[in-house]
Amino acid sequence: MLMACKGDQVERYLLPTVKGDKICAMAITEPGAGSDAASISTRAHLDGDEWVLNGTKHFISDGDIADYVILMALTDKDKRARGGITLFLVDRGTPGFKVARTQPMMGHRGYGHAELSFEDCRIPKAAVLGEVGAGFKLIMQSVLQIRLAHIGARAVGMAQRALEMMRRHAGERRQFGQLIGEFQMVQKLIADSATEIFGVKMMVMNAAWDIDQGRDARDKVSMIKVAASEMQGRVVDRAIQVFGGMGFSKDLPLERMYRDARVTRIYDGTSEIHRMLVARSTIKNGLQL
Ligand SMILES: Cc1cc2nc3c(=O)[nH]c(=O)nc-3n(C[C@H](O)[C@H](O)[C@H](O)COP(=O)(O)OP(=O)(O)OC[C@H]3O[C@@H](n4cnc5c(N)ncnc54)[C@H](O)[C@@H]3O)c2cc1C
Incomplete structure (x- = not known):
């Protein structure tokens, strides 16, 4: 998204x-606009040479420590997603912009999440990222790569680590005089995990190839968002099962991975939203692979 920086924005932000x-x-x-991002109420209006921002954002990752935010605001409430939404670069410390509160989460505790408030926050006219009115389109273009890497590839990485942990444990832990990896029900947990990881990894590579070739990969990335986030949760859950009580204890990273995996079905578009997009497109155009 920062590739849209122009002029001195390149030196200052990019x-x-x-x-x-x-x-x-x-x-x-925002508190009132999540999945329906175009329904935001944060407003920006021009006053002379300055934009004036008013509104509240929440659940903003790194919002508590960020040096600046890319803020999505309404510049034309009648047009909304069709030319009425603009992105702004807003520096921390700008009068009227404050971190209202931090919002502790179940997982992803390595970074903070915050509610941000903007009250008559004045920024220069040149703080627009991209073009006025082009913000929604810019966001939608950028999230494609983010979803592929941040959800798809990362899910494969975390799931591979969980699989490797359960593989080793199955080859070391003995019960009833046998390695637990010799029990068919434990083998099923491993086999299902390996199979699902392979499937999602191929999906990620295929969509990455399409993007590199300049092809429209939106439907594939939505399928990946659903498949990868849900696969990751199932694989980590199976790993906890293979480790028994140890899997549930904080001595191992699996409980953290379990919590961290959970949110991937929620942010960057929930599973329901991506299923809806895939269904709409498939009903209209058939499956395009
Ligand atoms: C850890 C974390 C980090 C985040 N980081 C950021 C960030 O950095 N920046 C940022 O802007 N946001 C961030 N978010 C917000 C995140 O993008 C939203 O939580 C997400 O888009 C869902 O919006 P919502 O929470 O308002 O849920 P809602 O939109 O209220 O959804 C509630 C439920 O209704 C379902 N639903 C909604 N609409 C439909 C529909 N049309 N059809 C079927 N089901 C539907 C949803 O799938 C969900 O199950 C973060 C959230 C979390 C939890």
């Missing part, structure tokens, strides 16, 4: 963020 010198948060969701 380059330091890529280098890791600045942290960016993406502020789209």
